[in-house]
Amino acid sequence: MAALLYALRTLARDWKSGEIGVLVVALLVAVGSLTAIAFFTDRVSKGVERQATEVLAADLRVRSSDEPNPDFFVEAGARGLDSARVLAFPSVVNFGDEGQLAALRAVSEGYPLRGALRVADDLFSSAYVVRDIPPPGEVWAESGLLARLGMAVGDTLQVGAVELRLTRVLEYRPDQSVGFVALAPTVLMNLADIPASGLVVPGSRVTWAALFAGGDAEIARFRAWLEPELVEGERLQDLSDAGEQVTGAIDRAQRFLTLASLVSVLLAAVAVAMAARRYAARHVDSVALMKCLGAPQRFVLQVGLWQLTLLALVAGVLGSVIGWLAQFGIAWLLAELVGGALPAPGWLPALMGLVTSLAVLTGFALPPIVQLRTVAPLRVLRRDLPPPRVAAWVSATTAIGVVVLMLYWVLRDLRLLLVVVGGIAVLLAALVLAGWLLVRVSGRLRGGVGVSWRYGLANISRRGGESITQVVAFGLGLMVLLLLTVVRNDLLDGWRASLPEDAPNNFIINVQPEELASVREIFRANDIEPPVFSPLVRARISHLNGVPVRELEVTDPDGRGLLTREANLSWSAPLPASNTLVAGRWWAEDSRGTEVSIEEGIAQSLGLGVGDTLGFSIAGEPLTGQITSIRAVAWDSFDPNFFVLFQPGEIEEFPTTWITSVFVPRDERTALLELVRQHPSVSVIDLESIIAQVRQVMDRASLAVQYVFGFTLLAGVVVLLAAVQATRDERRYESAMLRTFGARQGVVLRGIVAEFVALGLLAGILASVGAVVIGQVLARQVFRLDYAVDPMVLFGGPILGALLVGIAGTLATRSVVRTPPVQTLRA
Amino acid sequence: MVLRAEHLGKQVSSPEGTLTILDDVSLVIPKGQTVAVLGASGAGKSTLLALLAGLDDPSSGRVWLRDHELTALDEDGRAQVRAEHVGFMFQSFHLLPSLTALENVMLPLELAGRRDARTAARAALVDVGLESRVSHYPRQLSGGEKQRVAIARAFVTTPSVLFADEPTGNLDAHTGERVLNLLFEMNRQRQTTLVLVTHDEALAARCTRRIELDAGRLSADRMN
Ligand SMILES: Nc1ncnc2c1ncn2[C@@H]1O[C@H](COP(=O)(O)OP(=O)(O)OP(=O)(O)O)[C@@H](O)[C@H]1O
């Protein structure tokens, strides 16, 4: 009790005198950055959870690519269950001359069986719940469509061959994707309008869903009846597996953002360690006196522990409040991606904030505080006794231990933990080495500069360890900012510029064999060279080397995706232009048979090579092919390309649609409109608008990441403050000495400015070099570009660094110079 | 008998080999006595004080305070004896800067687990004439006021022995005089044994006994 009282009194006093300010601010940055992410992802998960019970819009759902078996509905009706059907597929819809890719959903009476649709009568009027679906002849569309096509409620939308009147704005449907919104806006229409639209013909890429709902027992019985009836390609879903995919995506986003915020936590922790060391050093005398007055070690220890606990509590709570406020920023930046209004966050992240502040204090502040109990009481008589020192291995072990635990807490995956810890260790080693080099080199330079700069540079090399920490802290923050802003834009622009002027800008899919001639004719009539069409056969991989795929354990996510999804097959006599052979040999142009060529990436993830066999199920029929070659594919050619290519022959017997890509100049788009009007089932996909949308999403996402790294810069400032505070007494004494020897206040101040500007320059150089190196690696490895170094990157780092560190450091140290020398020397 | 030391010795190792800073000192101090410890700078006065108060371990010899053998106790055991029986005053380094005058005086009471800490501490401050300064922090007090707070703190637990290392060394003559008066007044009222290290002959003359150290050896020990 006495210990708690004493701890409270000292803390209150130290807070007033600014003694623990830096410590508290560092903790706040750590807790704030981590809880901001936690609060935000909590909101998203809550949104997912809330919707989870209605995410199927039914209790049971059967998804298939072909129209569901009518018997299902007869049986469901006989059992007293409700049922409905949904047909979903992407298609370009037109308003006047403008086209827009939309996610069409044609639904039958009764949809949705669970949850309810929310609509509005106009773009900005308030939404209400409806119990019906669009009647035939009408559509309800999401506001995004109205905005992009410049439509208003009441206008007529061209959907394939039919004209449908837009009567309501769709605000919400229960089965919309939560977490990350689909790129194309949804258009809800009546299933009865589909035949007239001509949009769906055999072989079209569509998804059907049969929805069923009823009492739990009836549903369970129906399910038991249904399961054996399902044929290949029909997938049964209930609530348990519905949320899985979304949750997976959110999980990954959460881990990434949390890892990013852990960078700030680590830097802040360094500041905590520096501040705690100083705090302990300043309390050595008090502890000696207390022990002299009869305080046992236990008491000293209790006081220290109470102080840390109180600090952890205060910082945990306040930091969580900051995190809670900051998450509004992230939610705002990601609003378009996340879609809709998110529910308010829960309290769990605040608990996480408390744990974080406790963990950071335990790992980085506990050792020197615990060590205080061993201060010799004899210090009251002999002040020259050395204060107790914490062994380096003790502080290193506790700090690393806590960091590893926190990382594990975020990652919850031992292998990933090892990778991340290894990565961090290598990165830190590289940064520290670079920082050390910079500090060394700058120390060498001081012969050739003026007196203020010499004084500044001398200070940097004298406080070597602290200087390196600061250079690394700021360097890292600035580097990430440079990468996310300048380098990212450069690379995307560079990539776009690297595409040929006449690279295809439209994909044309779903062309029926009998339409080929007419489609070619439309191009010719509009003076556009008709493109080469590729056949497309929809199939499912059924066997690998004779083993049924459902008996295989494929861990690679890409490989598993290919095995569970429907695959697009094609055939070709010659090797397509944007492909190169990497293994095996290409079949003779006039040969026929069942040889197969696969793309190298997919070969790798499925572990396939030349000589292996692939079994397919095509429209229920089996077809087996033997791999005779592996291809590398230049995907950014925007030619239609395929993971699996067959030798011409048997494959041609199966239902086929044709696809192509074509360059159509902006002002000749009428050709495409004509095409869609004449062939409503053909879909035209505008690549440019998709690229623009993807880019917009990336812009938003990278803004959010920048926001998170804003905390890193803040943490860098706190490290700077901690370092300034740690050297304050020394600086005060030095400045007093200099001024006693006759240096004017201006000279001393200029020295300090020089010191921090130089420090910022070093950090900026580190950031620029890092950003250039990473940018070059990305350019070569990912974008395959020659990327000239951007002067913005080269000079941006040092300039930003010098400004930021120069101003912050000078402001923090200014008061030292102002103190009259007498006051310092007398004390 | 309040304090007893037998064959006390202290050696430290230095770069030039082992250094003897206290050599075979034995003495007995009865209750209520006021003892001045004198000697040249570096003679070992502070070292002796530290050993008698159990702040440090001797290299040889034994020390008893009341019926506790300090040299047989560990650090925490000695701290407890100090909390119950010992008060301190120092030349500098008097008060905890983060506590008010009142809280500084309360601290030893709280460490000894006394429930009436606040009232007793207030009374002690009234005794030294600082009732108007209770909630001031050390930095708001003058040197003499600080030393009076230190006296209040030293006496508040009614210790058996009060150790003081040059208690007036940092004060002007007039203030020092007032502090000393207070000290001897307390000694009279409460029968507290005083052990004062000093260079000040006038102060030594006011004590009942004087002990002189010379290069770590007891060179004189006589009653005034
Ligand atoms: N732990 C130690 N290590 C080395 N030397 C020590 C140690 N403790 C004391 N000394 C030395 O022992 C001698 C006696 O020190 P002490 O502080 O007892 O002297 P003092 O009589 O109090 O002197 P002053 O009047 O200057 O305070 C000094 O020379 C001191 O430097």
Ligand SMILES: [Mg+2]
């Ligand atoms: Mg001394």
